[in-house]
Amino acid sequence: MFNSALVNRFHQLETPFYYYDLQSLKATLKACADASFKYHFQVHYAMKANFNPRVLDTIQSFGFGADCVSGNEVLAAVNHGFKREKIVFAGVGKSDKEINLALDQNIFCFNVESVQELQVINDLAAAKNKTASIAIRINPNVDAHTHHFITTGLEENKFGINTWELPAVAEKLRQCKNLKFLGIHFHVGSQINDLSVFQNLCLKVNEMQLWFQEEGFEVKVLNVGGGLGVDYFLPDKNSIVDFESYFKVFKDFLHVNPNQEVHFELGRALVAQCASLISRVLYVKNGIKKNFLILDAGMTELIRPMLYQAYHQIENLSWEQGAENEEAISNQQSGSSNQLSGSSNSHLATQTPHLITSYDVVGPICESTDCFRTDVELPESKRGDLIAIRTAGAYGEVMASGYNLRDRVQSVYSEE
Ligand SMILES: Cc1ncc(COP(=O)(O)O)c(C=O)c1O
Numbered sequence: 001m002f003n004s005a006l007v008n009r010f011h012q013l014e015t016p017f018y019y020y021d022l023q024s025l026k027a028t029l030k031a032c033a034d035a036s037f038k039y040h041f042q043v044h045y046a047m048k049a050n051f052n053p054r055v056l057d058t059i060q061s062f063g064f065g066a067d068c069v070s071g072n073e074v075l076a077a078v079n080h081g082f083k084r085e086k087i088v089f090a091g092v093g094k095s096d097k098e099i100n101l102a103l104d105q106n107i108f109c110f111n112v113e114s115v116q117e118l119q120v121i122n123d124l125a126a127a128k129n130k131t132a133s134i135a136i137r138i139n140p141n142v143d144a145h146t147h148h149f150i151t152t153g154l155e156e157n158k159f160g161i162n163t164w165e166l167p168a169v170a171e172k173l174r175q176c177k178n179l180k181f182l183g184i185h186f187h188v189g190s191q192i193n194d195l196s197v198f199q200n201l202c203l204k205v206n207e208m209q210l211w212f213q214e215e216g217f218e219v220k221v222l223n224v225g226g227g228l229g230v231d232y233f234l235p236d237k238n239s240i241v242d243f244e245s246y247f248k249v250f251k252d253f254l255h256v257n258p259n260q261e262v263h264f265e266l267g268r269a270l271v272a273q274c275a276s277l278i279s280r281v282l283y284v285k286n287g288i289k290k291n292f293l294i295l296d297a298g299m300t301e302l303i304r305p306m307l308y309q310a311y312h313q314i315e316n317l318s319w320e321q322g323a324e325n326e327e328a329i330s331n332q333q334s335g336s337s338n339q340l341s342g343s344s345n346s347h348l349a350t351q352t353p354h355l356i357t358s359y360d361v362v363g364p365i366c367e368s369t370d371c372f373r374t375d376v377e378l379p380e381s382k383r384g385d386l387i388a389i390r391t392a393g394a395y396g397e398v399m400a401s402g403y404n405l406r407d408r409v410q411s412v413y414s415e416e
């Protein structure tokens with residue numbers, strides 16, 4: 001992903017910054033669009049994963065809809081040209097102000113997460129003399145087999161309406177004259193790599209749509225949410241998710257009537273691999289038990305490792321550039337051994353560094369948890385080296401904070 005011209009460009013720039021490879025983003029979007037189009041599935045991009053303006057413009061240009069989780073996301077979707085009839089608004093705690101905004105914007109659908117919310121949306125719509133289209137977010141109690149902090153579809157999670165409450169939902173829907181029932185919505189969690197989870201979800205969706213039909217409701221939309229995972233260990237080898245296999249699960253297991261639409265809300269799978277967080281080594285601290293690489297980026301720029309113990313590939317770009325020369329030299333000499341092992345640094349594995357050192361890669365923030373990873377094997381690193389933290393396009397820049405009164409992290413794009 002990083003050639004020497006790019007690394008030279010990075011050397012001229014102030015760090016830290018997110019580097020967006022827009023070609024990689026476009027290749028991913030095309031793969032997803034092609035695979036979903038085959039089955040007439042509609043994809044709404046889950047904007048919470050990344051609302052960087054260039055990213056949004058690129059995604060919009062491929063014709064995707066938008067899945068929003070706040071009034072501001074609804075506004076951003078409209079402002080970036082997403083069609084109103086392709087904007088959905090989900091969220092367990094929509095405020096009256098946000099609901100009113102979405103009503104004013106005439107969005108396609110509210111994904112409703114409680115019986116109370118049905119009444120609130122109905123009343124706010126009535127006050128505007130409007131009808132709000134809604135889908136019911138059902139908690140299917142399907143285990144996503146992912147990190148428990150990013151599981152959403154179990155009964156102990158706050159999201160969605162539990163199945164035993166559905167009779168109350170049906171009753172409320174019959175009473176609310178300013179609501180139009182469109183269908184049912186599900187989302188079981190994020191970073192799901194086991195496709196059998198989606199197979200189980202399909203079985204639940206089939207069961208639930210039957211329940212609504214038997215209650216006399218026409219189910220036009222089956223929204224199965226997002227959650228498809230990416231490969232954080234091999235970002236170059238698996239830069240594009242296997243969308244074909246993912247959509248095929250729904251083709252094979254979901255019961256879809258000819259007049260029904262199937263909607264998806266993918267976030268991570270579309271944007272994760274297109275960005276890396278680029279930072280510089282500020283200091284190298286060699287201790288007795290540990291060596292620390294202290295970066296100028298920390299949890300304020302990328303919080304996933306600290307929040308979910310998430311793994312991100314870490315690479316020393318300055319060394320990689322030097323290593324290309326080293327490799328050429330060592331190729332002239334004869335076979336030296338490969339000192340890199342394991343999944344970290346896999347794409348460096350053919351190169352032959354002089355000295356591999358184990359580091360805890362940490363940030364500058366005044367928190368002990370401000371650590372990207374412990375025991376990272378890297379070529380011996382020094383102040384000023386450029387470090388790339390890979391697969392940072394999803395839930396990276398959007399989760400940045402100003403803690404410690406840090407500067408807002410910058411963005412750099414491949415097409416500048
Ligand atoms: C309701 C809903 N839809 C879609 C998404 C997008 O998930 P992902 O980025 O895992 O595809 C999320 C986030 O987990 C969500 O909560």
Ligand SMILES: N[C@@H](CCCC[NH3+])C(=O)O
Nearest residue numbers: 048150190191304394395
């Ligand atoms: N932000 C999380 C996932 C939550 C997805 C939104 N419900 C992550 O970085 O993995």
